[in-house]
Amino acid sequence: MGGDASAIADVARLRERLGSRTIALVGLMGAGKTTVGRRLASLLGLPFRDSDVEIEEVSRMTIPELFEAYGEPEFRALEARVVQRLAVEGPQVVGTGGGAYMNGETRERLKSTAVTVWLKADLDTLMERVSRRSNRPLLKTADPRETMRRLIKERYPIYGQADIVIESRNVKREQVASEVAEAVQAFLERNER
Numbered sequence: 001m002g003g004d005a006s007a008i009a010d011v012a013r014l015r016e017r018l019g020s021r022t023i024a025l026v027g028l029m030g031a032g033k034t035t036v037g038r039r040l041a042s043l044l045g046l047p048f049r050d051s052d053v054e055i056e057e058v059s060r061m062t063i064p065e066l067f068e069a070y071g072e073p074e075f076r077a078l079e080a081r082v083v084q085r086l087a088v089e090g091p092q093v094v095g096t097g098g099g100a101y102m103n104g105e106t107r108e109r110l111k112s113t114a115v116t117v118w119l120k121a122d123l124d125t126l127m128e129r130v131s132r133r134s135n136r137p138l139l140k141t142a143d144p145r146e147t148m149r150r151l152i153k154e155r156y157p158i159y160g161q162a163d164i165v166i167e168s169r170n171v172k173r174e175q176v177a178s179e180v181a182e183a184v185q186a187f188l189e190r191n192e193r
């Protein structure tokens with residue numbers, strides 16, 4: 001989807017086919033859900049919401065503070081509630097927290113209200129990206145790389161249930177966003193027939 005009149009027509013077609021559905025990005029920490037999600041939303045003229053940000057707003061705490069004060073199970077319960085609510089507020093683009101899609105009820109809800117896109121990245125890419133910030137409680141371990149490797153093993157089969165898979169490699173974010181838009185368009189067309 002480039003920047004000319006046909007691209008505008010493509011966007012209009014995609015928006016029409018999408019209706020009130022959400023485009024939900026899933027994938028591991030560092031996959032680019034927030035970064036690519038923002039660009040995708042701006043490409044499509046849709047609002048962007050980030051479930052991690054929504055959680056921080058409703059709890060008035062940061063995610064590391066939530067993990068610290070209440071532990072991961074409480075965080076997951078809050079996350080599930082937030083994503084259940086967000087899922088029905090489309091049309092929009094939602095960047096989900098890395099663990100959100102692991103919840104079966106969340107997956108069910110997204111199946112009926114969203115087009116889900118797994119942003120898939122390899123271990124080196126993820127580690128390179130998450131090393132820039134230390135705001136991810138799950139990676140505060142003795143060996144973050146090993147932790148990420150374990151998360152890949154546990155989660156990739158589940159993320160693989162998403163409607164669409166896009167490789168989130170080190171190319172411009174705009175390019176990944178436009179690949180997502182094209183794949184969503186193709187998915188919607190296929191499912192119309």
Ligand SMILES: Nc1ncnc2c1ncn2[C@@H]1O[C@H](COP(=O)(O)OP(=O)(O)OP(=O)(O)O)[C@@H](O)[C@H]1O
Nearest residue numbers: 028029030031032033034035098129170171172173
């Ligand atoms: N295509 C890309 N090329 C280079 N860097 C990228 C790309 N996409 C994202 N990044 C960088 O990787 C880092 C992590 O990206 P981002 O925060 O979007 O990931 P996330 O999937 O939202 O992770 P989390 O689950 O922890 O919220 C950011 O610093 C971002 O700028």
Ligand SMILES: O=C(O)C1=C[C@@H](O)[C@@H](O)[C@H](O)C1
Nearest residue numbers: 029052063097098099136137
């Ligand atoms: O992958 C995960 O489980 C997480 C990812 C982040 O988006 C945050 O939701 C939190 O740090 C947990």
Ligand SMILES: [Mg+2]
Nearest residue numbers: 033034052095
């Ligand atoms: Mg994010």
